[in-house]
Amino acid sequence: MSVHPALSVDGLEVSLGGRPVLRGLTFTANPGEVTALLGPNGAGKTTTIRVMTGLLPVGAGTVEVLGRPAGDPAALTRLGLMPQATGAWSGIRPVELLRYLASLYTRPQPVDALVDALALGSFLRTPYRRLSGGQQQAVNLAGALIGRPEFVLLDEPTAGMDPHARRRTWALIRALAGAGVGVLLTTHAMDEAAELADRVWIMDGGRITISGTVADLTAGASLEDVFVAHTQERS
Amino acid sequence: MSTTFDGLDLSPAPGAAPRGRRVLRHAAVEATLMVRNGEQLILALVIPFGLLIAGLLFGERVGLDQTVFPASVLGLALWSTTFTSLAITTGFERRYGVLERLVATPLTRGDLVTGKALASGSVALGQVIVLTIAAFALGWRPEPAPAQIPIAIAAGLLAATTFACFALALAGRLRAEATLGLANLIYLVVAVAGGLVIPVAAYPAWAQPAVGLLPSAALGETLRALASGLVDPFPLVVLAAWLAASLVIARKAFRWTS
Numbered sequence: 001m002s003v004h005p006a007l008s009v010d011g012l013e014v015s016l017g018g019r020p021v022l023r024g025l026t027f028t029a030n031p032g033e034v035t036a037l038l039g040p041n042g043a044g045k046t047t048t049i050r051v052m053t054g055l056l057p058v059g060a061g062t063v064e065v066l067g068r069p070a071g072d073p074a075a076l077t078r079l080g081l082m083p084q085a086t087g088a089w090s091g092i093r094p095v096e097l098l099r100y101l102a103s104l105y106t107r108p109q110p111v112d113a114l115v116d117a118l119a120l121g122s123f124l125r126t127p128y129r130r131l132s133g134g135q136q137q138a139v140n141l142a143g144a145l146i147g148r149p150e151f152v153l154l155d156e157p158t159a160g161m162d163p164h165a166r167r168r169t170w171a172l173i174r175a176l177a178g179a180g181v182g183v184l185l186t187t188h189a190m191d192e193a194a195e196l197a198d199r200v201w202i203m204d205g206g207r208i209t210i211s212g213t214v215a216d217l218t219a220g221a222s223l224e225d226v227f228v229a230h231t232q233e234r235s
Numbered sequence: 236m237s238t239t240f241d242g243l244d245l246s247p248a249p250g251a252a253p254r255g256r257r258v259l260r261h262a263a264v265e266a267t268l269m270v271r272n273g274e275q276l277i278l279a280l281v282i283p284f285g286l287l288i289a290g291l292l293f294g295e296r297v298g299l300d301q302t303v304f305p306a307s308v309l310g311l312a313l314w315s316t317t318f319t320s321l322a323i324t325t326g327f328e329r330r331y332g333v334l335e336r337l338v339a340t341p342l343t344r345g346d347l348v349t350g351k352a353l354a355s356g357s358v359a360l361g362q363v364i365v366l367t368i369a370a371f372a373l374g375w376r377p378e379p380a381p382a383q384i385p386i387a388i389a390a391g392l393l394a395a396t397t398f399a400c401f402a403l404a405l406a407g408r409l410r411a412e413a414t415l416g417l418a419n420l421i422y423l424v425v426a427v428a429g430g431l432v433i434p435v436a437a438y439p440a441w442a443q444p445a446v447g448l449l450p451s452a453a454l455g456e457t458l459r460a461l462a463s464g465l466v467d468p469f470p471l472v473v474l475a476a477w478l479a480a481s482l483v484i485a486r487k488a489f490r491w492t493s
Contacts, residue, residue, distance in 0.1 A: 050335070050492065053335075053338045053339050054338065055335060055338055055491055055492055073343055076338065076339055076340065076341070077249050077250065077251045077340070077341040078247070080339065081339030083332050083335060083336050085332065086331040086333075087332045088331065088333060088336065089264075089327075089328065089331065089333055090327065090331060091268050091272060092264070092268060096264070096267075100260055100261075100263075100264045101340065103252060103256060103257075103260040104251070104252050104257050104260065104340050104341045105249065105250060105251065105252055105341060106250035106251065106252055107248045107249075107250055109243060109244075113241075113242050113243050114243060116241065116242065117240060117241035117242065140336075143336070145243075145245075147249050147341070148244075148246070148248040148249055149247060150247040150249060153339070171240070172240055175238075175239070175240035176240075176245050178238065178245075179238035179239075179240075179244075179246045179247070180238070180246060180247060181245060181247055
């Protein structure tokens with residue numbers, strides 16, 4: 001097991017087009033735990049994920065993914081990313097996408113077993129663009145797990161899923177953490193964060209406004225109340 | 236604590252496949268999707284094939300040179316695949332977050348670009364083979380000088396890479412829909428006014444020096460020289476200069492995310 005945190009973000013500052021988006025963002029995620037990063041739209045969650053994968057440069061501060069600098073190819077191989085929307089060619093079939101992604105790794109998950117576990121069988125040969133939002137998310141989740149990652153980034157993992165798929169995904173996320181995988185979850189579903197997260201970080205305006213375990217944060221109010229109290233609505 | 240879920244072993248075991256396999260698998264996926272895309276197939280084969288038929292069966296009536304015209308069509312096919320199709324494909328890859336998604340895999344940016352080049356190159360080679368066979372079947376009889384053959388191959392490679400760099404620069408800056416529209420417009424403009432299909436000598440005298448220095452014209456003239464038995468290495472100089480410029484432009488302009 002790694003001695004490093006799965007993710008360490010310290011004093012991260014990033015500006016886009018001259019506008020500061022992340023302003024001293026500091027948080028961590030550990031192996032074998034589910035960490036929820038919550039924030040309203042525009043809080044900087046997607047920018048944070050893009051910095052973690054090396055798509056955006058670090059302006060100031062440090063970001064270490066699995067003990068390596070953000071964007072380091074050795075870390076990217078050990079990472080699983082489930083994007084919030086799409087993330088696949090419109091004409092590709094799920095079975096083609098999963099076999100292709102599996103071929104990039106030395107010890108991938110068996111595609112058939114992954115298909116069974118995530119109940120993808122009924123739309124395996126349907127072009128990606130014709131899948132429902134929930135089906136696309138299920139395929140994206142399979143894609144994030146196929147390389148047997150040490151750390152997974154799940155961006156709104158259950159958006160658009162029906163209750164059955166949602167429950168299955170929750171069970172899978174718990175099982176991932178149980179197997180030692182670090183999980184970073186971004187979601188707008190407070191019940192999802194409350195149900196799954198070992199630790200919650202709430203961000204707004206590019207920095208963390210409050211953090212703690214779900215039990216700590218919800219001692220006197222619901223997680224949604226805490227979220228509303230520590231973030232601002234944007235017009 | 237269990238590490239399994241419905242028969243899956245979830246314990247971490249990441250590892251990158253060898254580079255050659257990554258690149259080849261990526262190229263195979265991209266090539267498959269390009270060939271499967273109906274709109275791109277029209278650009279890649281249907282339009283050039285229609286031009287070949289029209290030119291070789293009826294072109295003599297309007298004074299079309301039956302020896303050099305098919306060579307121009309091959310240049311057009313190369314242009315459509317390595318510029319227009321590549322720009323549109325890449326624009327939508329950015330739009331759909333494909334590039335952003337692939338960053339978090341063992342596929343490096345170098346692997347991705349190499350795989351993309353292999354995919355485009357394979358489709359372009361397939362096009363050239365199919366169209367050449369069709370042209371021969373329709374009666375084309377080129378008279379190549381042996382010395383021009385390596386020149387034409389080098390020009391094809393230089394031109395394809397240059398066109399691809401411009402495609403990536405365009406797709407890396409504009410929205411996918413804008414890339415789609417502009418790439419098709421540029422395809423037509425270059426086909427007509429870029430010395431690709433129409434020999435440079437057929438343009439007004441005042442325009443010939445400028446047209447002759449375009450990469451599209453350099454490719455067209457090289458292929459026409461090949462078909463008509465001439466040897467002309469000068470277009471290679473033009474293409475090499477364009478390649479250097481296009482590499483710099485693509486490197487500066489391309490963005491992975493939308």
